[in-house]
Amino acid sequence: MKIERIEPIAVSLPMKKPIVMAGAAIARAENVLVRIAAEGGMTGWGEAAEAPTMTGETVESMVAAVNLMAPALIGREAEDIAGASAAMAGRMYGNSGAKAAIDMALHDLVARATGRPVYGLLGGRKRARIAILGVIGNGTLDGDLREAEAMKAGGFRSFKIKVGGADVKADAERTRALCELLGPELLLCSDANQGYSVANAIAYVRAVRGAGLTFFEQPVLANDVMGMAAIAAEADFRIGADESIHSLDDIRRHHEQKAAHGASLKTIKLGGMGGVMAAGRLCHELGMAINVSSKAGESSLACAAALHLAAALPSLDWGLTINSEGLSGDIVTRPIRIERGHATVPEGPGLGVEVDEALVARFRRDVPVRRVA
Numbered sequence: 001m002k003i004e005r006i007e008p009i010a011v012s013l014p015m016k017k018p019i020v021m022a023g024a025a026i027a028r029a030e031n032v033l034v035r036i037a038a039e040g041g042m043t044g045w046g047e048a049a050e051a052p053t054m055t056g057e058t059v060e061s062m063v064a065a066v067n068l069m070a071p072a073l074i075g076r077e078a079e080d081i082a083g084a085s086a087a088m089a090g091r092m093y094g095n096s097g098a099k100a101a102i103d104m105a106l107h108d109l110v111a112r113a114t115g116r117p118v119y120g121l122l123g124g125r126k127r128a129r130i131a132i133l134g135v136i137g138n139g140t141l142d143g144d145l146r147e148a149e150a151m152k153a154g155g156f157r158s159f160k161i162k163v164g165g166a167d168v169k170a171d172a173e174r175t176r177a178l179c180e181l182l183g184p185e186l187l188l189c190s191d192a193n194q195g196y197s198v199a200n201a202i203a204y205v206r207a208v209r210g211a212g213l214t215f216f217e218q219p220v221l222a223n224d225v226m227g228m229a230a231i232a233a234e235a236d237f238r239i240g241a242d243e244s245i246h247s248l249d250d251i252r253r254h255h256e257q258k259a260a261h262g263a264s265l266k267t268i269k270l271g272g273m274g275g276v277m278a279a280g281r282l283c284h285e286l287g288m289a290i291n292v293s294s295k296a297g298e299s300s301l302a303c304a305a306a307l308h309l310a311a312a313l314p315s316l317d318w319g320l321t322i323n324s325e326g327l328s329g330d331i332v333t334r335p336i337r338i339e340r341g342h343a344t345v346p347e348g349p350g351l352g353v354e355v356d357e358a359l360v361a362r363f364r365r366d367v368p369v370r371r372v373a
C-alpha cells in the first residue's frame, strides 16, 4: 500500500480554560494535523501540538517540516513505518513534533488497512483500562485543594500539581497540604516545568521531605543534568524527567548520572509512537518509571495514540495524562472520555477515533507556507 499524499493541516482549538504552568499560559491549542492518503483510498490521521519550549516547534515550522519531508515518503510502502522514520531522519534533523504527527498518521493508516487497533502494531495490549494522572492546575492552595477533592470523589487515584513559581515556600506548602488531603494510598507528584533554579529546587525538595510526594518532575532547565542529579541526591522521593528527554541517549544519561528515576514520554518529543515504544522499553529495562502523556491542547486524536501506547508499554508506573477534555472543541466524532479517573483504549481499527472533517474545517487556519522542496 503505497503512500500517495501527505497533507499538514493547522488547527486552532478552543479550550475550556487556559492552562497555567511555569513560564506559560495556554489559552488556545495550536496544533498540526497530518492526513496521509494511500493507494486504495485508505486514510490515516496524526497530530502534534506546537511546543516552542519543549520541541522548539511552532505550527508554522511543523507545517513547513511536514511539507519538506513529504517527498521522501511519497511512493514508499506505508507498512514500513521504521523505514519512514529513517527517511524522515535522513531528510531533516530534529522537528520531532512534525515527525510524530506523520508517524502517528502512518500507524493509524496501517492498522486501519488491516482492520486492527494500533496497539496490535505495537506488540499487543498489556492493559485496557488505564489510570489517568490527573493534572490540577489552579496554582492556588484553595483552588488546588477544591479541585483535588472533587477529582478524588470522582474516582481519580493519581494527581499532578504544577509548581516552579517564584514563591518556593508557597509551592511547598501547597504540596504538603495536597499530600495530607490525598493520603498515602493515592499518588501525588509535582511538576516545575523547568521553572526553578537548582537552589530553589533543593529548597523545595527539603521543604516537602516526609510529606509523601511520589515524584517531582523537571525541576530545572532541560539541559541541566548535573543540576537534576544534585536535586535528586537531596530528595526522599523520585525525580522525573520530561522536557529533558528527547532521545534514548537522554534516558541513558539521566539514569547513569542518577539525575532521574523515571520519564514522561510524549510522541512530540520522541518523534512518534515508535520512538515512545523504544524509550519505554529502555526505561523498563533500566528500572525507570514511565509516564505517558499527550501535550496540553492535543485533541482526542493524539490522546487516542497516547492510550494505545499506554496499553502496549511493558510498564506504566506513573500513569497516563491526556488533555483532550480541556478542549471545548474536539475534532473526532466520539471524543475520548475519562471515567472514574480511568480511560479505556479504543478497540476500533486504527487509533479507534473517527476524525470529523467538518470539525477540522471549522477549526482550520491558514498558515503561510514557503515551499522549500
Ligand SMILES: [Mg+2]
Pocket: 191, 193, 217, 218, 242, 243, 264
Ligand atoms: Mg511535565
